[in-house]
Amino acid sequence: MSLSIWLLLLYFGGVEDYWEQMVSVRRHLHANPELSNRETQTRDYLEARLKEAGFTTIQRMAGTGLRVIHETGKPGRTIAFRADIDALPVTENTGLPFSSKVSGVMHACGHDIHTGILFGTALAIKNDPEMNGTFVFLFQPAEEGPPPGEVGGASLMVAEGALENPKPDVIFGLHGMGFLPTGTIGYKPNGIMARADRFFLTIKGKQTHGSTPHDGVDPIYIASEVVTAAQSIVSRRTDSRDPVVLSFGEFNAGQRFNIIPAEAKLSGTIRTLKRETGDLIPELLDKVIEGVTAAHGATYVFENETMCPSTQNDPAWTARSVEALQAGGFTVEAVEPVLAAEDFAYFAEQIPGVYFFLGVCGREDGNCANIHSPEYSPDEKTMKVGAGFFYHLAKTFDEASEHL
Numbered sequence: 001m002s003l004s005i006w007l008l009l010l011y012f013g014g015v016e017d018y019w020e021q022m023v024s025v026r027r028h029l030h031a032n033p034e035l036s037n038r039e040t041q042t043r044d045y046l047e048a049r050l051k052e053a054g055f056t057t058i059q060r061m062a063g064t065g066l067r068v069i070h071e072t073g074k075p076g077r078t079i080a081f082r083a084d085i086d087a088l089p090v091t092e093n094t095g096l097p098f099s100s101k102v103s104g105v106m107h108a109c110g111h112d113i114h115t116g117i118l119f120g121t122a123l124a125i126k127n128d129p130e131m132n133g134t135f136v137f138l139f140q141p142a143e144e145g146p147p148p149g150e151v152g153g154a155s156l157m158v159a160e161g162a163l164e165n166p167k168p169d170v171i172f173g174l175h176g177m178g179f180l181p182t183g184t185i186g187y188k189p190n191g192i193m194a195r196a197d198r199f200f201l202t203i204k205g206k207q208t209h210g211s212t213p214h215d216g217v218d219p220i221y222i223a224s225e226v227v228t229a230a231q232s233i234v235s236r237r238t239d240s241r242d243p244v245v246l247s248f249g250e251f252n253a254g255q256r257f258n259i260i261p262a263e264a265k266l267s268g269t270i271r272t273l274k275r276e277t278g279d280l281i282p283e284l285l286d287k288v289i290e291g292v293t294a295a296h297g298a299t300y301v302f303e304n305e306t307m308c309p310s311t312q313n314d315p316a317w318t319a320r321s322v323e324a325l326q327a328g329g330f331t332v333e334a335v336e337p338v339l340a341a342e343d344f345a346y347f348a349e350q351i352p353g354v355y356f357f358l359g360v361c362g363r364e365d366g367n368c369a370n371i372h373s374p375e376y377s378p379d380e381k382t383m384k385v386g387a388g389f390f391y392h393l394a395k396t397f398d399e400a401s402e403h404l
Helices: 003-013 016-031 040-052 111-126 154-159 219-236 275-296 315-327 345-350 382-397
Strands: 057-061 065-071 078-084 134-140 170-181 185-187 190-204 244-253 263-272 299-308 311-313 332-334 338-341 353-361
Touching: 016 040, 016 111, 016 382, 040 057, 040 065, 040 111, 065 111, 078 111, 078 382, 111 134, 111 170, 111 382, 134 154, 154 345, 170 345, 170 382, 185 315, 190 219, 190 275, 190 353, 219 244, 219 263, 219 275, 244 275, 263 275, 263 338, 275 299, 311 315, 311 345, 311 353, 315 332, 315 353, 315 382, 345 353, 353 382
Parallel strands: 078 134, 078 170, 170 353, 185 332, 190 338
Antiparallel strands: 057 065, 065 134, 185 353, 190 263, 190 299, 190 311, 244 263
16 A cells, blocks of 8 residues: 555544654654663653543552543443553664663663554544543553562553543554565564563572583583583474464573683573463473483572463454454455564453554665664654554444354
């Protein structure tokens, strides 16, 4: 679909009037990024802009997040939309005139774009006198994960009642993706993003001189065998049609070239889509570690932590949403799952949810940096598409009916 058709569609879709506000919000956040659970200025800025726009029911949640409720006064569904607001510890290298002013911090995951989209969506819905029902707009902090020892993000918003009084019938979210062309909406029923586990492993051997390995128990060698053997879990113990990733990210041992150390410390991540697979892989990894260490006379300590469940799209709501978007003239494309994690999953565990990918690559050659890169620079025009399709879903589903 050409850009001219998009703009015509989106003008009648109700969001074109709020383009300048979306750009203003996005560029302010991009220039002033804040890390997870530290989004105080971001929250205050959004709160002030929302009050200026006439919203009166604005609640602070999860420390630095906001829940905004708009009631039309007419019967209908309760529909929720969510955007994340935190940035990453990345040094920007985009050359944008509104680049980050904060050293070592950048909106390298496009949460500024997501927030601009939700801001425009909220304005379009609020100012449409023909809307029915109730709308909940969640500006969520700490999607990238709270700092160690802290709580935050979607799980904390849920715990604090973000999906209660009123309880939404459905929640929609999106993420900009550099592998899709500008304006393409990617969808997948059921698992679209992964459950994320992280594990920590300490292998305890016996220290000795490097010239006499027979006098010790070498944890470096044993840990190397564990890393190699663990890959057989994915290749031989799981269904090849069920995506699984098991990656080691840290391997630390030793303090001198001629000393076999007493310990080796490793850490890594497991990514899965199915709940039962996510429960199984840590068990299998523990058994592999147990067998390898026992064979060499070592001991170990293994700890696994589930950081975020898999993001599961409600199949019925996904199908109806895709049908509505296609009828509205949007470019919709089925996509494969991405094994990165997204804590939108916590919302979708409580109520039906649909999470979309939104193409943000504006280059004709398709050579765009993807998320978490210092060069990540989404096509800003995609905010019109994102707000446009959110608004279109609101218009389509605002009235309660027998269907869904």
